Amino acid sequence: MSQRKVAGEAGRATIRDVAERAGVSVASVSRVLSGNYPVSEDLRRRVMKVVRDLDYVTNAHARSLAGGGTPTVAILINNITGAAFAHVAKGVEGAATLRGWLSLVGTTGDDPERELALVNLMRQQGVAAVVLLGGAYDYDEYQLRMARFARSLDAAGSHLVLVGRPPLEGDVPATTVDYDNEGGAYAMASHLLSAGHRKVLVLPGHAELTTAQGRLKGARRAFEAYGVPFEPGMVRHGPYDYEHGYEAVEEALAQGMAFTAVLAGTDVVAAGAMQALRAAGLRVPDDVSIVGYDDIPLASQLTPQLTTVHVPYEEMGRVALRAVADRREGGAARRKAGDGDHLVLGTHVVVRNSVRPPATRRD
Amino acid sequence: MSQRKVAGEAGRATIRDVAERAGVSVASVSRVLSGNYPVSEDLRRRVMKVVRDLDYVTNAHARSLAGGGTPTVAILINNITGAAFAHVAKGVEGAATLRGWLSLVGTTGDDPERELALVNLMRQQGVAAVVLLGGAYDYDEYQLRMARFARSLDAAGSHLVLVGRPPLEGDVPATTVDYDNEGGAYAMASHLLSAGHRKVLVLPGHAELTTAQGRLKGARRAFEAYGVPFEPGMVRHGPYDYEHGYEAVEEALAQGMAFTAVLAGTDVVAAGAMQALRAAGLRVPDDVSIVGYDDIPLASQLTPQLTTVHVPYEEMGRVALRAVADRREGGAARRKAGDGDHLVLGTHVVVRNSVRPPATRRD
DNA sequence: ACCGATACAGAAACCGTATCCCATGACTGT
DNA sequence: ACAGTCATGGGATACGGTTTCTGTATCGGT
Numbered sequence: 001m002s003q004r005k006v007a008g009e010a011g012r013a014t015i016r017d018v019a020e021r022a023g024v025s026v027a028s029v030s031r032v033l034s035g036n037y038p039v040s041e042d043l044r045r046r047v048m049k050v051v052r053d054l055d056y057v058t059n060a061h062a063r064s065l066a067g068g069g070t071p072t073v074a075i076l077i078n079n080i081t082g083a084a085f086a087h088v089a090k091g092v093e094g095a096a097t098l099r100g101w102l103s104l105v106g107t108t109g110d111d112p113e114r115e116l117a118l119v120n121l122m123r124q125q126g127v128a129a130v131v132l133l134g135g136a137y138d139y140d141e142y143q144l145r146m147a148r149f150a151r152s153l154d155a156a157g158s159h160l161v162l163v164g165r166p167p168l169e170g171d172v173p174a175t176t177v178d179y180d181n182e183g184g185a186y187a188m189a190s191h192l193l194s195a196g197h198r199k200v201l202v203l204p205g206h207a208e209l210t211t212a213q214g215r216l217k218g219a220r221r222a223f224e225a226y227g228v229p230f231e232p233g234m235v236r237h238g239p240y241d242y243e244h245g246y247e248a249v250e251e252a253l254a255q256g257m258a259f260t261a262v263l264a265g266t267d268v269v270a271a272g273a274m275q276a277l278r279a280a281g282l283r284v285p286d287d288v289s290i291v292g293y294d295d296i297p298l299a300s301q302l303t304p305q306l307t308t309v310h311v312p313y314e315e316m317g318r319v320a321l322r323a324v325a326d327r328r329e330g331g332a333a334r335r336k337a338g339d340g341d342h343l344v345l346g347t348h349v350v351v352r353n354s355v356r357p358p359a360t361r362r363d
Numbered sequence: 364m365s366q367r368k369v370a371g372e373a374g375r376a377t378i379r380d381v382a383e384r385a386g387v388s389v390a391s392v393s394r395v396l397s398g399n400y401p402v403s404e405d406l407r408r409r410v411m412k413v414v415r416d417l418d419y420v421t422n423a424h425a426r427s428l429a430g431g432g433t434p435t436v437a438i439l440i441n442n443i444t445g446a447a448f449a450h451v452a453k454g455v456e457g458a459a460t461l462r463g464w465l466s467l468v469g470t471t472g473d474d475p476e477r478e479l480a481l482v483n484l485m486r487q488q489g490v491a492a493v494v495l496l497g498g499a500y501d502y503d504e505y506q507l508r509m510a511r512f513a514r515s516l517d518a519a520g521s522h523l524v525l526v527g528r529p530p531l532e533g534d535v536p537a538t539t540v541d542y543d544n545e546g547g548a549y550a551m552a553s554h555l556l557s558a559g560h561r562k563v564l565v566l567p568g569h570a571e572l573t574t575a576q577g578r579l580k581g582a583r584r585a586f587e588a589y590g591v592p593f594e595p596g597m598v599r600h601g602p603y604d605y606e607h608g609y610e611a612v613e614e615a616l617a618q619g620m621a622f623t624a625v626l627a628g629t630d631v632v633a634a635g636a637m638q639a640l641r642a643a644g645l646r647v648p649d650d651v652s653i654v655g656y657d658d659i660p661l662a663s664q665l666t667p668q669l670t671t672v673h674v675p676y677e678e679m680g681r682v683a684l685r686a687v688a689d690r691r692e693g694g695a696a697r698r699k700a701g702d703g704d705h706l707v708l709g710t711h712v713v714v715r716n717s718v719r720p721p722a723t724r725r726d
Numbered sequence: 727a728c729c730g731a732t733a734c735a736g737a738a739a740c741c742g743t744a745t746c747c748c749a750t751g752a753c754t755g756t
Numbered sequence: 757a758c759a760g761t762c763a764t765g766g767g768a769t770a771c772g773g774t775t776t777c778t779g780t781a782t783c784g785g786t
Contacts, residue, residue, distance in 0.1 A: 425742035
């Protein structure tokens with residue numbers, strides 16, 4: 001009744017089972033398996049045989065309780081089906097795997113409550129880092145919220161990494177991996193302007209989303225550089241989805257708005273815009289040019305292939321993980337430096353077939 | 364020197380720290396937090412205050428070692444950037460979150476070694492279930508390999524779930540969530556045939572991939588049902604990617620092959636095929652019709668919008684998780700039943716604009 | 727043949743939490 | 757006023773490992 005374990009009992013085999021069956025101590029089994037202590041060849045063989053026979057694997061929970069354990073990164077994402085995010089996740093996961101780290105994924109669905117719950121959950125899991133993906137809504141409380149997360153995680157020996165968001169202000173223990181969002185938009189808009197376009201419908205995204213803000217700002221700067229007036233009426237805000245692209249163009253057309261090009265905030269928005277133009281009998285790029293942003297696979301799969309801004313999503317994921325791994329190995333010295341807390345990767349325009357100089361017309 | 368912990372020491376706060384600071388026992392803190400034992404209002408308040416002050420969260424590893432703990436599902440996937448897989452993952456993750464479960468993600472990259480390593484890693488983590496996504500390569504050893512996984516996981520109190528793969532033969536402790544792959548292909552091919560197409564280029568996918576086999580089989584059955592000879596020469600195998608679709612069509616065209624429609628194994632392959640046709644000066648669907656399979660967002664974002672087979676990926680994910688959760692709650696009785704081990708969801712054709720009757724022409 | 731060094735194996739002390747079992751004080755009914 | 761319940765709180769133990777500390781052969785050197 002009170003005996004600890006019946007011989008052939010069901011359930012997972014423990015290290016004790018292995019030890020008993022191999023006729024050695026628990027400590028020896030542990031040492032054979034972790035291999036960080038001298039063990040005789042005979043003992044190793046005996047233990048390994050039993051391990052194979054029992055199909056034994058160590059209990060990760062017990063292991064990490066006792067101090068060992070596999071480092072784990074948590075990836076928090078709004079929507080797992082977004083192509084751009086998927087690539088970042090791939091980068092993180094790939095780099096993690098390379099080091100024998102594990103990766104957890106959670107989706108926030110744009111819900112701050114859920115985000116908080118997830119961060120706490122990850123804290124419970126004792127993850128090495130929490131990677132937060134995607135543009136942020138620039139509410140007032142955002143900075144405070146993130147700073148709180150950062151400190152909370154830091155106090156628990158974990159670390160916050162922001163990917164694709166602007167860095168936090170002040171002395172906050174967080175790392176940011178960013179890309180030259182505004183620069184990409186500047187280059188993209190310049191491309192359009194240098195092709196001769198002057199009337200451009202701009203669909204930057206949600207007004208409160210940091211990435212949309214940056215893209216809009218870059219575009220505006222390009223217009224200024226070219227001495228072309230930037231008309232606020234030509235800007236339509238909305239979500240980064242296909243429907244928004246479609247509806248924005250449909251609406252602009254219905255209102256008799258004149259434009260020779262569409263500067264979309266993402267490739268998916270561009271796809272929607274393209275479809276709406278077609279539906280209205282307009283040809284792309286003959287009648288209207290279109291450019292996107294992100295360079296997800298879709299961009300090169302559309303007809304015509306989309307000229308867009310390449311964002312190194314997968315690379316960002318890898319960089320994010322490397323930053324965490326480095327800091328973890330670097331020890332306190334590096335950790336205090338506050339240097340390399342903000343990494344910025346470059347973007348560049350990928351020219352395909354969706355842009356052509358505007359048709360010369362009398363009006 | 365030998366003191367257990369210095370007052371303000373860095374690192375994560377433990378339940379002992381909370382107990383000490385609140386002047387109560389460790390047991391009481393645990394009870395307040397788990398809330399499954401009567402506790403006086405006064406004690407609860409005192410404990411909660413300290414918990415907030417210390418920003419304490421329980422250690423998940425210790426918790427699950429001690430018997431409590433959050434159930435976790437592991438999702439194993441070849442390639443996290445595949446749209447279809449992303450949707451299954453979303454379904455699983457969503458359903459998991461709904462129940463307060465956690466989800467882990469690992470990518471195998473089509474590497475059997477890595478798959479094995481991941482399954483073992485998940486076994487170490489003591490996950491409630493391992494969900495293996497995506498079509499499998501039908502090598503001889505596949506059945507053995509999966510059966511071994513299933514038994515291994517089962518012995519550890521976990522469970523194997525195969526999603527989008529054919530079920531395992533024999534008495535293996537695994538659950539399969541499948542969709543009517545062959546039926547969908549049959550319906551899709553019928554759609555093409557009933558529109559009058561007789562010369563159809565078929566791009567089912569890799570010959571060894573179970574999903575490709577099913578899709579090819581369904582198509583063949585439809586041809587037979589229509590009394591149309593199915594010419595092996597019209598079938599081109601290859602990976603499920605854009606490039607394959609492009610190259611297969613390009614090659615077929617170069618060889619002077621005559622066809623009025625393309626039956627692609629996936630939407631992405633269809634996109635590649637479409638692009639190749641355009642490059643050759645052919646119009647879709649005026650000159651050549653195209654259909655895909657999967658109904659990922661891309662299908663409705665292409666121009667023309669793609670007629671395809673809808674596969675309920677997200678639903679499959681949800682169903683998979685529900686199956687695991689049910690079996691876990693159902694106890695041994697249900698677990699032995701062997702019933703409901705193979706769930707099949709329906710598919711249906713989504714008619715869009717990429718199919719038109721073949722142009723009547725003299726030849 | 728004796729001594730110190732070396733190489734290995736085992737016993738035991740944790741890691742942080744949940745829970746079983748027992749103790750205590752308050753409350754109830756008579 | 758007293759025994760019996762009931763509602764709570766605390767102490768001890770288990771969970772499955774890792775690691776430190778300790779002990780015992782074995783070996784080489786003199």
